[in-house]
Amino acid sequence: MQRFDGRIAVVTGGGSGIGQATVVRLAAEGATVVAVDVEAAGLARTAELAAKEAAGLNEVTTTVGDVTDRDFAPSIVDAVVERHGRLDVLANVAGILRTGITHEASLDDWDRVLSVNLTGTYLCCRAAIPALLDSGGNIVNVSSTSGLAGHPWAAAYSASKGGVLALTRTIAVEYGQQGLRCNAVCPGSIDTPITQDFVFPEGVNTKLVRRMMALDRPRGPETVAAAIAFLASEDAAHVNGEHVRVDGATLS
Numbered sequence: 001m002q003r004f005d006g007r008i009a010v011v012t013g014g015g016s017g018i019g020q021a022t023v024v025r026l027a028a029e030g031a032t033v034v035a036v037d038v039e040a041a042g043l044a045r046t047a048e049l050a051a052k053e054a055a056g057l058n059e060v061t062t063t064v065g066d067v068t069d070r071d072f073a074p075s076i077v078d079a080v081v082e083r084h085g086r087l088d089v090l091a092n093v094a095g096i097l098r099t100g101i102t103h104e105a106s107l108d109d110w111d112r113v114l115s116v117n118l119t120g121t122y123l124c125c126r127a128a129i130p131a132l133l134d135s136g137g138n139i140v141n142v143s144s145t146s147g148l149a150g151h152p153w154a155a156a157y158s159a160s161k162g163g164v165l166a167l168t169r170t171i172a173v174e175y176g177q178q179g180l181r182c183n184a185v186c187p188g189s190i191d192t193p194i195t196q197d198f199v200f201p202e203g204v205n206t207k208l209v210r211r212m213m214a215l216d217r218p219r220g221p222e223t224v225a226a227a228i229a230f231l232a233s234e235d236a237a238h239v240n241g242e243h244v245r246v247d248g249a250t251l252s
């Protein structure tokens with residue numbers, strides 16, 4: 001008996017990094033998983049990986065879509081419930097990063113980051129909550145250590161991730177009495193493609209962001225996937241409205 005036997009999960013951002021590792025982890029623990037991403041090629045790789053590492057246990061399907069599209073999340077939830085009869089877990093992992101000096105950064109970047117990271121997470125929660133209330137399911141949102149402390153040159157990103165934490169706690173207290181849990185993870189120093197999107201503005205003092213990590217080295221996305229799987233599982237039945245840092249302990 002595995003932790004996610006008979007469970008149905010939707011994972012956004014499932015085509016790369018932490019989302020991909022989460023799809024594989026949940027599938028390996030028995031879940032039927034629907035992986036969602038804007039990148040078709042990434043999703044194809046996820047399906048391959050899941051077939052290799054979680055072969056024969058379950059089903060992993062993929063759907064290309066944009067979490068900022070207002071019609072997308074309702075359509076995915078409807079399709080999942082129609083096909084599988086239920087939805088047990090929503091993992092909101094999709095996210096983007098743009099950097100720049102706060103008062104000079106582009107407003108388009110601000111809008112896009114808030115739109116994907118915060119509004120996209122909200123749209124998926126909003127669409128999934130009725131099905132999760134029916135199943136006694138739960139939500140795991142991906143925030144960031146930047147949502148917990150100042151992070152220079154990432155105002156939109158930090159604001160979006162702080163918003164994700166506030167949304168997480170709100171859902172946790174609003175729906176907890178009805179049996180729906182909502183938690184978050186706060187990754188940091190995880191080796192994935194998004195970290196390459198951190199571009200230092202020209203001429204800034206990069207020492208500002210030289211955070212030291214207590215642990216010896218950055219680690220892979222599977223370390224975050226393990227925390228997401230814990231929060232999504234019955235092992236976390238009494239954990240609600242919480243965030244778990246997976247960052248090797250950042251010393252700022």
Ligand code: NAD
Pocket residue numbers: 012013014015016017018019036037038039042065066067068093094095096116120142143144145186187188189190191192193194195221
């Ligand atoms: P990643 O770039 O490998 O993965 C992000 C995924 O989200 C990509 O597959 C991308 O295509 C997808 N995506 C982007 N916009 C989308 C949209 N509009 N709709 C659907 N999918 C979309 O990076 P990652 O590190 O795996 O990031 C996953 C999450 O973890 C993000 O929310 C990120 O902010 C968060 N995070 C990562 C770190 C880290 O150190 N890597 C630290 C803190 C938080």
